[in-house]
Amino acid sequence: MRMKYVLTEVMVGLWRNVTMTIAMIITMTVSLFLLGFSGLLYQKVGDMKDLYYENVEVSIFLDTEVSAEERTELEAKLKNDPLVKESTYVDKKEAYERFQEMYKDAPDLVNAVKADQLPESFRLKLVNPEQYKNIYDQYKDTGGVEEIVDQSKLLDKVFNVLTGIQNFTLFISVVMAAAALLLVANTIQVAAYSKRREVAVMKLVGASNWFIQAPFVLEAVVAGLMGAVLALGWLVVGKYLLGSGSMASLEGLITPISWSEIFLMFPIIAGIGSLVTAITAWVTLRFYLRV
Amino acid sequence: MTKTYPKASRPSLDNVSVAIEKGEFVFFIGPSGSGKSTIIKMLLHEVAPNKGRVVVNGKDVTSMRSWKRPAFRRSIGCVFQDFRLLPNRTAYENVAFALEVIGKTKAVARRVVPEVLELVGLGGKEHRYPHELSGGEQQRVAVARAFVNRPLILLADEPTGNLDPDTSIEIMRLLDRINRTGTTVVMVTHDSNIVNQMRRRVVEIESGRIVRDQARGVYG
Numbered sequence: 001m002r003m004k005y006v007l008t009e010v011m012v013g014l015w016r017n018v019t020m021t022i023a024m025i026i027t028m029t030v031s032l033f034l035l036g037f038s039g040l041l042y043q044k045v046g047d048m049k050d051l052y053y054e055n056v057e058v059s060i061f062l063d064t065e066v067s068a069e070e071r072t073e074l075e076a077k078l079k080n081d082p083l084v085k086e087s088t089y090v091d092k093k094e095a096y097e098r099f100q101e102m103y104k105d106a107p108d109l110v111n112a113v114k115a116d117q118l119p120e121s122f123r124l125k126l127v128n129p130e131q132y133k134n135i136y137d138q139y140k141d142t143g144g145v146e147e148i149v150d151q152s153k154l155l156d157k158v159f160n161v162l163t164g165i166q167n168f169t170l171f172i173s174v175v176m177a178a179a180a181l182l183l184v185a186n187t188i189q190v191a192a193y194s195k196r197r198e199v200a201v202m203k204l205v206g207a208s209n210w211f212i213q214a215p216f217v218l219e220a221v222v223a224g225l226m227g228a229v230l231a232l233g234w235l236v237v238g239k240y241l242l243g244s245g246s247m248a249s250l251e252g253l254i255t256p257i258s259w260s261e262i263f264l265m266f267p268i269i270a271g272i273g274s275l276v277t278a279i280t281a282w283v284t285l286r287f288y289l290r291v
Numbered sequence: 292m293t294k295t296y297p298k299a300s301r302p303s304l305d306n307v308s309v310a311i312e313k314g315e316f317v318f319f320i321g322p323s324g325s326g327k328s329t330i331i332k333m334l335l336h337e338v339a340p341n342k343g344r345v346v347v348n349g350k351d352v353t354s355m356r357s358w359k360r361p362a363f364r365r366s367i368g369c370v371f372q373d374f375r376l377l378p379n380r381t382a383y384e385n386v387a388f389a390l391e392v393i394g395k396t397k398a399v400a401r402r403v404v405p406e407v408l409e410l411v412g413l414g415g416k417e418h419r420y421p422h423e424l425s426g427g428e429q430q431r432v433a434v435a436r437a438f439v440n441r442p443l444i445l446l447a448d449e450p451t452g453n454l455d456p457d458t459s460i461e462i463m464r465l466l467d468r469i470n471r472t473g474t475t476v477v478m479v480t481h482d483s484n485i486v487n488q489m490r491r492r493v494v495e496i497e498s499g500r501i502v503r504d505q506a507r508g509v510y511g
Contacts, residue, residue: 005391197378198388200375201375201388201389203361203364204335204364204369204375205365205369205436205440206360206361206367206393207361207392208393209361211392211394212392
């Protein structure tokens, strides 16, 4: 009977103040959707970093007039460098083959370049791609070195943009969450006011505190959970749009988001949504009901 | 005990000491602002004294933690001048509400509530709403609600304050009947008529001090 009483009270409470309930659910939805989006982006950026940095190379291009001693000396140095995981020597011929492969769609360009115009190089895989700077400082003045190029510099720019988007959505999510929580606090106050007589009687006859508070707290939690369900819906719709619409071209760049990743996001946003609303409601009641 | 409210120039209750025995019927009388209601609030663990102790049912409630308050209140019934009924519930539902919110089942309520409504003389009016009842009848519902849980103590804060003299006497008969079941009744009032008719113990308070404590007393 107690459970039934509490659930009836929750439904009546949500319905009595239905415009407020809707406002609460909408802000909750937007906030949790952005939180979920930000979480997925965080995962993706992590995945992509693993994937791309794994293959990232630092290239040391050599002078065209490099001497054989300088080359062997450099090769030996690189072999013994603790920062370098592996180094590969690419001679002119191989560089030309790579060049042909890379620009096979532009035969004019390939034809314009002669095989011996391309510089020899060492392709390095670093133990930690972020230590590029050390490598650069160490080898930039070594004899025979023309130029040092770090591919990860390019990736960093991409990741900076993605991390920026992620931080921005997280920020908006927090702002929306603040608005949602203020609405929760307000809704709870209105609900407590409209039930002040019942609450007074309950306190008087000795109803336990949880029994007095539970309907109010659950009211907020139900709204939070509805927000989480709708936010999940938005994420699903978002994936459809990303997969089919104008965003489809990004698919190649960003590793695809799987359904399981989206649905695993649900317990997280639902948990955060209900926990945060429950705490807000409870704190509001502490101040407002003094039970 | 002594109770001083913040910002008050003098204590609401100043060195007051009263012992009320089990099964007694006690009036607290005195002018407005004399501190009578503060006593009720202390017995309910709503306010705590600044000095001294409040012992109810053998338990020291002065230092009782607030989370124990609900269980404590189940042993005390309470009636007020303004009835404090829920307007959107019938007489039956008002009384049943008090049982259900402390975890009693509907089956218990169906058994106990008609019984207690019969006791207070409201048999046949169970399904009326408060606005369909007279003031005296509403106060009977309130008494039924306070008594349905068979408390050891019944506190009544000016229970006849809103009622005409004849109705007041009926309510007093009811409280007297409840007192005869062994329930201690503590009543705050300034209705001299009633006090004079009942001839029960009277404790008079003035400016926070006890000026009279008399068995079988009269008003002033």
